Amino acid sequence: MSGSGRKPPLVADRRYASQSRAGAAAKSRSAAGKTKSGATARKTARRKAPRGGFLGRIFGGFFRLIFRIVWGVTWRTGAVVGVLLGLATFYYYSTLPPVTQLLDGRSRGSVTLLDNEGRVFAWRGETFGGQITAQNVSPHLQHAVVATEDRRFYHHLGVSPRGIASAVRINLREGRGPFSGNGGSTITQQVAKLLCLGVPFERETQTEAEYEAECRESSVWRKIKEVPYALAMEAKYSKDEILTIYLNRAYLGAGARGFEAAAQRYFGKSANEVNPSEAAMLAGLLVAPSYYAPTRNLERAQGRANVILGLMAEQGYLTSAELSQSRSNPARLSEAAEARAGGYFADWVMESGPSFLTRETTEDVVIRTTLDQRLQRAAEEALAHIFETKVREGSEAQAAIVVMSSDGAVRAMVGGRRTQVSGAFNRATQALRQTGSSFKPFVYAAAMDLGYHPSDWVEDSPLTIHIPGSGPWSPRNYTNDFRGQVTLTEAFKHSLNIPAIRVSEAVGRENVRRVAAEFGIRSDMAQGPALPLGASEATLVEMTGAYAGLLNGGNAVRPYGLLELRLAGDNQLLIGKEGGIQNRVISERAARLTTYMMREVIESGTGTRARLPDREAAGKTGTTSAARDAWFIGFTADYVAGVWMGYDDNTPLNGVTGGGLPAEIWREVMVRVHEGLPAHPLPLDVPEPPVPLDVVVRQHSSGAAPAPVDPYRDPATGNYPAQAQQPQSLDNAIDQVLREVLGTFLPN
Template sequence: MAVKERTRGERRAPGGESRPRGTLDLRLDPADRPGGPAGAKRPRKPSTAGKSSTASKTPAAPARAAAPVERKAPRRKRRGFLGFLGRMVYWGVVIAIWTGVAGLALLVWQAAHLPPIQSLDVPKRPPTIQITGIDGKPLATRGEMGGAAVPLKALPPYLPQAFIAIEDRRFRAHWGIDPAGIARAALANVLRRGVSQGGSTISQQLAKNLFLTQERTMSRKLQEVVLALWLEHRFTKDQILELYLNRVYFGAGAYGVEAAAQRYFGKPARQLTLAESAMLAGLVKSPARLAPTRHLSAARKRASLVLAAMAEEGFITRQSAAVALARPAEVVQRQDGGSIGYVADYVMDVLDDLVGHVEDDVSVVTTIDPVMQRLAERALTEALARDGARLDIGQGAVVAMSPDGAVRALVGGRNYADSQYNRAVTARRQPGSAFKPFVYLTALERGLTPDSIRDDAPIQIKGWKPENYTHEYRGPVSLTTALAHSINTVAVRLALEVGPKAVADTAHRLGITSRIEPNASIALGTSEVTLVELVSAYAPFANGGLPARPVIVEQVRSATGKTLYVRRADPRGRVVAPAHVAMMNAMLEEVILSGSGRKAQIPGWQAAGKTGTTQDFKDAWFIGFTGRLVAGVWLGNDDSSSMKKVIGGGLPAEIWGRLMREAHRDFAPTDLPGGLRDPNFRWSEPELRTPFDRDTGRTVPPAGRGDDQPSLDSWFLDRLFGRGR
């Protein structure tokens, strides 16, 4: 094998001669390769045996075959790559064209299935319902829209700029959709390793909010594009931006910048600072996850991104952004602690019944006394914070109303933010002994008196053996003593004596609206009721025998000032005779003076009430009243689990007493209606001797009164002159 050394500047010519090339050629000649030249026509390498070789005669043939291979092989590689690249470009263009055609066709198809564009109009803004207290001061706002529309020119310039910077930087340049903005947002999100910018334009977001559902489908997205284009054609940029700012959702039930500003910062949108504006703009991305009331650090982090975007766009200087970052927005703490939410929900439940479907903005003046609302909330929440965990008390509720049924305070739970379930209005629970006044009133209306005697002894009814809480028996006791000490056996005997159906009728007459089972256990409060209806059913004792349906709306006015509703007096007549009111009040007053409700005493005031405790300590109640106020407290657990021996005369009576003492502090004492100290009270002889008929409003002969029972007038004389005591 011969290796020819070619000096720099030489190369092999087709004829086998060397030419200058400038490099050292170490390649083998075809004849020198192992096995010789490929193919039958290749010349063989001469052998040492002296055989003749045709290779020496035609030395150029293999050289001519090898030279073209050396020159053309790289060209084929280059042509193959360029061809592949060209084909890729070609088919990419073809696919892009057809994709565009298909997309356009789909867009046209979606547009064809929308309502006629010329018939579209911006939907009317849903109504705002402003809820105020009896003093006219705002308590809450309800409705799908949480705030009044604010003109764009009335807002500080950096507020709309904040939304443009973080949501749609090319808002002023695009025509409804922004392909460049989508690409820029995608790149920014990749670089920042997170979703810092969105792809939908403000026009697209507005189209979705106004006309479409929140579903995430390709069909809805295409409809969104069509409607965004229509909005851009129909309205100016400023009009679109104004609509957007007044319709976008900010969480916590706040729609629009005005509602959001009031909810989070306690001020109108016109007065928002740069830091506050940035925080609101940041909420649009995820109102729940970024809610500053629950995730303040996340909301502030998002606001910093908004400020950076504003500085990048030149809306603010970097110095202004730094100042806003150094002084971040502070979220105001709601003074009502959230309990007003229960009031607002109750108002919304009854509003349609009063004025029909609300289509325009209205102002609702409630019967709520803001001062008393705070007193009720504080009395409940502080008691539960102190003793709730120790006594296994998870929840509670408080209702206070004037004797005519006007609700002055309503707390449906310990914290509205944690649970919106309104236990004061919606929860039906067994009232226990708090139901006994209806049993005793029925007995009085059948001719008994507070001094009537009944036996406190074991009793058995078809296998049921009701027992007293203390498991002790006193023997013969007066009705006053039996009620004051919540003796179960006497209450059951009275219910059987007058009839369970009569007791149920009495309860319904006074204000109980829930279904009551007319059986023997009715005396122990086994039928479930709500707190608000039980409190209203005690109100006739506080007002002299008149009906008192619970009322929370005093007046409803339109945005133009037109009166749509005014509360009127209950048209029903008297539901309890004055004589029976006086006797019931005397008996219920004894509960607080010497019975199971002593912790509810109010110094200087006549107060009456009744405790209630259900089996296994699942519910604990205290319902009571003065001549000025009726109130009730319930404690228990939502899952009906037992508390640790919590009774109505314990913590519920303490909460009731604290609330009522503070609520009566600035008022002169007032006697209970029909009280012996009331000089204006006059007994009616027919009413003294006979019970009251709820259906006819007339007196009827007493049923089954024995000769051993004193008449009503003799009972009154005994009480007046101290005989028989």
């Protein structure tokens, strides 16, 4: 059964698998080769394929070259600028002092003026109210400043490219230079400008104005220099410290440096206490301190504040209710700032002290003065009332007023119709004007001091005096008539010129000049016979002070306004009162008799329009040649007041005399000044009634009494000098004496 044996199983030949694997490998190598050769071929094809033709290759290469050059220059320039900026920033960083040394940015000190009750009424120089910080200042003020000046202040590094670009665009659109007008500066950059980039003020080599101009320069180079300085401050100080410097150094008008000084000046409170409307008004000053100063135009300042309030609400610092409340209750000035009382007075006091402690002080000075703000307002209101009701609209006539006590302490001063001024021409202290008949009290006071009496007789008749070099001079009375024999009181109260000349000649011009000079008239007085008619010039404050000497019993006074001068925070007195009662000029009897005659001027003479309703008053009118000046000066038992009226260019007044508008101004002033004060009698002596003239003539003929007043009677004995025994007429007597003195120089 060998044929039936089984065969071994069939097994596939493994060579096919090997061949298969070999084939796969071969295929793989072949595919790789093909792929490589294909890529090489495609790359070669790309290199060989033309790109847009010949011109395309040229322009493409040119632009690639330009790009490479620009890129190379740009990153290299950027690197250089970055290095320089870093070095400049590091330099400025190393020079920046501690914050506390940067808060008081003034180059000169301030003067704070206090009234007689110790209340502030005026400032001069630059006031620094004291250091404040961003942490303790009113949040409303901080928000108002940030909202107005730099809303991204807390988010940038000191410079805002977007803000600068916007400012440049606005300036160019409005036809200005790129950096003229809107600057686009951040608060940090503004601080850099306030610090003048760290350049100190050299008083020896430049003026303050030159330094300020240099600091405010707006050139491109200046803007470039601000950048590293601003970056240095951002690196050196915190945001609150930078804002603190800004709050303390910013100038806010009216001499206020820093928000504390401005808050005190405008609102009478600290910057820590201002409400939203006050904060908005202060912040509004930053753009234009003088233009938006509330002391200059309150309505304009309030309008600007409304804009700031809107910005604060827009940026989330105020709710709609707070915005409505603030706009319905706008900020208002404090009483001192609103009144701005005593502008002329403050200027006068500043001139009375040494310049290094007043006008040019580098320290903070406090001056206590004699000013009474109630009286100051009374004088200002009285002047305004008369010009509104009695003077034609459009008149450019000016007026000045001085009110003082009998010791020369000036209580109120108005130097012109515009009262809210500083540094203006002061007609009360600077204007030398002819005094007219307001000079006559010194003539009669000299006569009273020599023994004359208000009841003495003097002749009012035509008079001619020969003046060497000028010829005959024939003065006239204002009314162009003559009254014959009159008493000195009648001559004085009716302001008769001829009797005044006769009295002056009788007592001697030198005596008249001496009395006037010792009472305080400092200008050169006329040498000729026109002296008693007020041909000399004087200021209103001099004349008012001279009248104060008559009120106080015959003692000269030196008008003064300064009581004490000290450095702020220091109790040591540097300067005290330098004015007041001085030496005796005439006897008390003479002063009291002169006061009596001056009372009669108001009671029944040329000054009746000055009569007061509830108390005695004494005074004298004065009108100069062609009515270029009109005066009324007088006093009660409490105060002396002087009024001058005229034109600055000496234009004659139209229908105005001293007994007219000046007397009415004087009355209005004194009525207001004496409100609430009890009436006191004047210090005067009422003389005995005059002896009838015919009796005087008979008594003189018998040798029992002197003749009526003439230039040649001895007032002590009533006798005549031998060379002038009983002259036929006063004219001939004057002529005779002048010829004897001057000889052949007199014309025949």
